[in-house]
Amino acid sequence: MRAVVYKKPGHFAVEEVADRPLRAGEVRVKNLIVGVCGTDQHLHVGEFGPRYPLTPGHEIAGEIVEVGPGVAGFAAGDRVAVDNTIYCTHCENCKRGDFNFCQNGIALGVQESGGFAEHTIVAAAKAYPIGDLSLDAAAIIEPTACVVHGLDVLDLTPGQSVLITGAGPTSQILSQLVVQGGASSVTMAAPTQFKLDVAKSHGVNNTVLLDRNDFTASNSELHALAPHGFDVVIEATGAVGILQNILPHVRSGGTLMIYGMASESAQISIHPYEIFRREITIKGSFAQSYGFARAIDFLRSGKVDPTGIITHRFGLEEYGDALAALRAPDCLKAVVEPTA
Template sequence: MKAVVYSAPETYQVREVPDPVPAAGEVLIRVERAGVCGTDLHLHKGEFGPVYPLVPGHEFTGTVVDAAGDVEDIAVGARVAVDNTVACGSCADCRRARPAYCRRLVAYGVNAPGGFAELVTVPAARCFPVDDLVPDVAVFAEPAACVVHGLDVLDPAPGASALLFGAGPTGIILAQLLKSLGGVGDLTVAAPSQPKLDLVLERGADAVVRMDRQDPAAALRTLERRAPEGFDIVIDATGSTSVLELTVPLTRTGGTIMVYGMTAESARWPVPSYEVFRRELTVKGSFAQQFSFDRAIGVLRSGAVDTTGVITHRFGLEEYAEALNAVGDSACIKAVIQPGS
């Protein structure tokens, strides 16, 4: 089979590798769609804990084509979405119901072979049947699970006002679920791309503000006029420290800031600690997904998350370099790899 294989940061080949064989408890999946996201850019640079040689790709869906003899719950021929994480269940963090921080975590596409390949083996227990969803929808299960977990952490008060920075794939999912599940009463989304803002406006945002990517602070006055007392909730889904610097002045006294976007590991955000103290602000982070995969598939099934038109760029494995470049292109909303194309 063909796969993207990294040997070191920024060093990879698309090459033939042996077909994987399912071990006990595993199934073999023919990958139909694999999403490319900002995390893959960090992995490309050697951040986020990659283990080499690495086949990346942590957002994927496909059809089961083989299974170990002891697999009973997942049938050959089933389309599945894959939770790419396997926790040990017994370390200190697992025992505190924080599997994303498992000391022995296996993460397909990060420290185990992932979905940027024609075939991949994964534990049957991490597969969720999605025969009722087309691949273009099922591929959003993992990012939607991360957003559902983010809402678990955020726990917004019904009717709260919220400002969301970012209108990429995550921002689009966040905007929809903040309104439909989070109970947010008034949602403003700020981002550089007008087509992306138009999309979130169509899907539930109450207002949008276009920002200059090079000078996000230029939008500060517009956002202050939108909420003169500040927003109850301010979420950064961009991973930009220059955007994070806007969060404190735009948060209402007693409000909450959520760091959702992934910054570079070396990035530093100068937080005005006196303001956090004086105005009793809460700062939260949300990392990956925990106990939320089935609920994510539920919101995709129900239509609470509408992914129509979100995939704008499609690539074969041989076009992996173009796929990485597309993630940083403002004209791209979501890029996917279709290994068989």
């Protein structure tokens, strides 16, 4: 089969790779649509602990073409989404059910072969039937599962006002679910107007254009919208400058959730007195565990709607273009269709 293969950071080729035989409990998935995400850019330069040779791609949906020994409940032709996480099940955290913190956790597309290939071998236990769900919807199941986990962590109280910074794919999904999840109002602030417009078309109440280099204008707009701050602020850009600027927009007694991925070495400075005096809660949300079933339900019901989110599509041989597209100003979400 054809696959994107990295043998070292920064260098990949689309090349012929042998299909290995399936082991017990595995299925072979023909990849139909695979999301490209910021993680793939980090992997491209060798960040996030890749294991080589690496075929990236962790947002995978496709069709089962072969069922391994001992697999029940699946047959060739079944359409599935693939939960890319692999837990050891025996570490201290797994034994407590905290799979997201597995001390030996790995992932398809990071340490094991992922979706930017014609086929991916997957544990049947991590394949989720999607029936006749559209491929565009299937492409955002994994990010939706991460959002579902974020909402579990956030534990929104009905009637709260919410500010989301960032307008990328996960911010779009987040905003759709927060709009429907009981928030009294949802405001999105981000540097790209067309992405704000997509969010607005899905029900966000207010949008504010951010200038990453000068928050003067956006700060006064946000202040006008919520003079006492927002009950909940979800920072989904990972940009230190935005995070550093956002605390004054959290209402006293409110919550700041760090959802965006900053670089590992990034730091911000905060005034502990402000956290103390204003009783601000700071939460984090990372990836997901067992969020796929609910994510698929949200996409199936249409409560998460992919319309307007996927802006760029590529074939497997165009993987370099797909990576480059992530930096294009007109790109919201790029996908690779490895077998189209």
